[in-house]
Amino acid sequence: MxxxxxxxxxxxxxxxxxxxxxxxxxxxxxxxxxxxxxxxxxxxxxxxxxxxxxxxxxxxxxxxxxxxxxxxxxxxxxxxxxxxxxxxxxxxxxxxxxxxxxxxxxxxxxxxxxxxxxxxxRPDDINDQTEIGGLTIDNVSHRVSANGIAIDIAPTEYRLLHFFMTHADRAFSRSQLLDQVWGDQVYVEERTVDVHVRRLRKALEKTGHENLLQTVRGVGYRFSDK
Structure with a gap:
């Protein structure tokens, strides 16, 4: 219970x-x-x-x-x-x-x-950690790191990164990201996604991983090391 x-x-x-x-x-x-x-x-x-x-x-x-x-x-x-x-x-x-x-x-x-x-x-994945392109997210402690270097990340950016890394290589529209990360009952404008994507990229610059978060023209965003 x-x-x-x-x-x-x-x-x-x-x-x-x-x-x-x-x-x-x-x-x-x-x-x-x-x-x-x-x-x-x-x-x-x-x-x-x-x-x-x-x-x-x-x-x-x-x-x-x-x-x-x-x-x-x-x-x-x-x-x-x-x-x-x-x-x-x-x-x-x-x-x-x-x-x-x-x-x-x-x-x-x-x-x-x-x-x-x-x-x-409570994500369906059973792995404690998810790693893409040298970037690691710990699903238990909610810590983000790369090559042993801790990356300080705000709560909303953490949720956004967690969703991207557990759904890698897939493109998502801003509307889909709002539903999945903010919740489909929370009414905020789609430009909010762009603001937090910029903040997330800024945080990932510390270890040179900002390019993993890719803009997909006409669609939205994708997280991939390809």
């Missing part, structure tokens, strides 16, 4: 989430603010539902801290917020959230998204 940690300062919202999740077969943990959430981390939640607007440290700050820690960087996060503008959604996803739900929300849709994010976070 997967465990979902709900972090929201509104008890009524937590109750709605808890009821829907438990009906969906999940175990739940509840926290009203960031410090309380951190105290629950030893319970090893499989996913965090995180409200943006929290008293004290914001949900964005907590998400960034979770993604920076080796112990929690693999835990998927779904950001929950009344802020529904595209700029807000992109900011939440860039901080490390795997999905973004706008309040008010459907409890059934929330559970469906939790299931979808958990499926995406």
């Amino acid at each position: 997967a465990t979902v940690m709900i972090v929201d300062d509104e008890p009524d919202i937590r109750e709605v989430m808890r009821f829907a999740l438990e009906e969906g077969g999940f175990r739940t943990l509840e926290a009203g603010h960031a410090d309380e959430a951190r105290k629950l981390l030893p319970e090893h939640p499989d996913l965090v539902l995180l409200d943006w607007m929290l008293p004290g440290r914001s949900g964005l700050e907590l998400a960034a801290q979770l993604k920076q820690s080796p112990k929690t960087r693999h835990v998927p996060i779904i950001m929950v917020s009344a802020r529904g503008e595209e700029e807000d959604r992109v900011k939440g996803l860039d901080t490390g959230a795997d999905d973004y739900i706008t309040k008010p929300f459907s409890p059934r849709e929330m559970v469906a998204r939790v299931n979808a994010v958990l499926r995406r976070s």
Whole structure:
């Protein structure tokens, strides 16, 4: 049974989430603010539902801290917020959230998204590492390296690289990448993909692997050492 940690300062919202999740077969943990959430981390939640607007440290700050820690960087996060503008959604996803739900929300849709994010976070491949052209991505520790040199990479770029490397030599449109990496329920413009591709290439320049990420005219992008 997967465990979902709900972090929201509104008890009524937590109750709605808890009821829907438990009906969906999940175990739940509840926290009203960031410090309380951190105290629950030893319970090893499989996913965090995180409200943006929290008293004290914001949900964005907590998400960034979770993604920076080796112990929690693999835990998927779904950001929950009344802020529904595209700029807000992109900011939440860039901080490390795997999905973004706008309040008010459907409890059934929330559970469906939790299931979808958990499926995406548990890749079908059984290999701990994937290597292409001398570039290695560790699917367990979420580290990227080449020839023993660590490559610092942001959470969104990591998810993008992971998808590319586990689907090598195939061309994907921007729309397909949005669906697979950002989630098909997160509405952001296709130009967002171009921004993160540029950032990913910049990160890969450190070891000279930026050319593995290829632009396919009229289609989108492909990751290949050929």
